[in-house]
Amino acid sequence: MRVTLADGRFAEIDTEGQSLNVFEPDGSKLFMVAPPEHAGFYQFARHAVHGECPIVSFEPGHAINGWTDWYYRVDVSGQFVERLNPWR
16 A cells, blocks of 8 residues: 655565565656554555654554554654654
8 A cells, every 4th residue: 555645755564564665756766665663554544743653553462552553653854753642
């Protein structure tokens, strides 16, 4: 699944959920980031403030504050993802 980020770039999660790839509008690959330890990228969902964001799903034994699914923000300039708030 490929989504358009707020800055016009594109992001997609690989089929295994083990990488998030970010592309320039012309389709050239900008960077790839792996999910946090004990987690995988699940899907994209619309965040009220940050627009399309990847959802990171943690293994049940590694939930954070009781939550396994979290919104993450893609920081294109720093080439990383940052945890925001629980999903659902």
